[in-house]
Amino acid sequence: MNFCSHCGSNQLDCKVPAGDHVARYVCQVCGTVHYVNPKMVVGCLVVHEERVLLCRRAIEPRYGFWNLPTGFLESGETVEEGAIRETWEEARARVKVERLHSVYSLPHCDQIIIHFVAQLQETGIEAGPESLEVNFFAETEIPWDDMAFSSHRFALERYFENRLKPDKQTYLGSSCLRTS
Amino acid sequence: MNFCSHCGSNQLDCKVPAGDHVARYVCQVCGTVHYVNPKMVVGCLVVHEERVLLCRRAIEPRYGFWNLPTGFLESGETVEEGAIRETWEEARARVKVERLHSVYSLPHCDQIIIHFVAQLQETGIEAGPESLEVNFFAETEIPWDDMAFSSHRFALERYFENRLKPDKQTYLGSSCLRTS
Numbered sequence: 001m002n003f004c005s006h007c008g009s010n011q012l013d014c015k016v017p018a019g020d021h022v023a024r025y026v027c028q029v030c031g032t033v034h035y036v037n038p039k040m041v042v043g044c045l046v047v048h049e050e051r052v053l054l055c056r057r058a059i060e061p062r063y064g065f066w067n068l069p070t071g072f073l074e075s076g077e078t079v080e081e082g083a084i085r086e087t088w089e090e091a092r093a094r095v096k097v098e099r100l101h102s103v104y105s106l107p108h109c110d111q112i113i114i115h116f117v118a119q120l121q122e123t124g125i126e127a128g129p130e131s132l133e134v135n136f137f138a139e140t141e142i143p144w145d146d147m148a149f150s151s152h153r154f155a156l157e158r159y160f161e162n163r164l165k166p167d168k169q170t171y172l173g174s175s176c177l178r179t180s
Numbered sequence: 181m182n183f184c185s186h187c188g189s190n191q192l193d194c195k196v197p198a199g200d201h202v203a204r205y206v207c208q209v210c211g212t213v214h215y216v217n218p219k220m221v222v223g224c225l226v227v228h229e230e231r232v233l234l235c236r237r238a239i240e241p242r243y244g245f246w247n248l249p250t251g252f253l254e255s256g257e258t259v260e261e262g263a264i265r266e267t268w269e270e271a272r273a274r275v276k277v278e279r280l281h282s283v284y285s286l287p288h289c290d291q292i293i294i295h296f297v298a299q300l301q302e303t304g305i306e307a308g309p310e311s312l313e314v315n316f317f318a319e320t321e322i323p324w325d326d327m328a329f330s331s332h333r334f335a336l337e338r339y340f341e342n343r344l345k346p347d348k349q350t351y352l353g354s355s356c357l358r359t360s
């Protein structure tokens with residue numbers, strides 16, 4: 001951030017506002033405090049006949065690697081709606097959300113990744129514009145070494161480890177070693 | 181947004197960028213696309229001797245009404261860390277997160293509210309600067325008509341309805357009637 005998006009001034013000060021406890025960009029001309037918050041990234045772990053839907057990325061970062069269909073939550077969406085939309089965009093799969101599966105924090109890059117377990121509503125799938133190919137994989141077929149992101153790997157590992165348990169909990173993870 | 185935060189230009193166009201599907205503010209001078217994403221709000225449902233911790237708000241909006249200790253997730257935090265920090269700030273309660281309890285979407289104001297079930301680590305509580313008072317409430321003592329936010333009411337209702345069930349699922353809700 002170089003300029004105040006409210007008044008256009010370049011006199012931005014990085015300081016802790018009165019009553020706050022974190023440094024923010026504060027405009028010295030109009031007083032606007034510019035907050036930066038983590039972004040939510042949402043997607044689905046689509047299960048069909050004991051296989052899971054993966055997409056091979058046609059975009060950077062991690063072009064050519066595999067991921068669960070996942071992307072940034074948009075303004076005006078519920079988390080479930082965002083996950084369903086991303087699954088359509090990347091894999092042309094129409095799904096219904098079953099439950100919240102995992103929440104994975106990436107505090108060093110200010111992203112929170114949320115995956116739902118979802119079921120196919122129609123049987124067809126097809127690569128969307130951001131995917132090179134899409135397919136269903138059994139546990140032994142998952143390209144573990146070619147997964148694009150640790151958060152998606154986390155979601156897949158927790159799913160396969162626990163899928164036979166009756167208690168369907170939501171799994172919490174993060175990329176840092178701090179304990180919470 | 182009136183000015184580009186990257187170059188300071190006031191020539192912002194609200195349009196759908198190439199390859200995108202949602203209108204964004206795009207700077208006509210430097211080309212920066214300004215994304216607006218929902219914010220995450222995180223907090224705890226702290227349970228102690230079958231009672232739940234509530235705080236009476238000393239700040240707007242909803243001054244004087246009750247809430248679960250909850251606030252905006254900050255840059256650099258995991259969701260669990262944010263919820264623990266907010267519980268300390270509002271109620272001076274040191275807690276340990278037990279599980280993810282609820283995720284409630286407010287798509288019309290671009291907020292996602294996440295509550296964890298948490299346990300006290302030390303017995304003391306005290307009103308922080310954003311609270312008029314803090315206290316533990318049994319189910320029959322909850323000030324239901326004086327709760328500040330529907331998302332917190334949702335978290336409390338799901339908790340008390342289901343607390344005797346062995347399966348501890350995460351509850352999904354939203355303020356809209358759209359189905360997902």
Ligand SMILES: [Zn+2]
Pocket residue numbers: 004005006007008009027028029030031032
């Ligand atoms: Zn300004």
Ligand SMILES: [Zn+2]
Pocket residue numbers: 184185186187188189207208209210211212
């Ligand atoms: Zn610009």
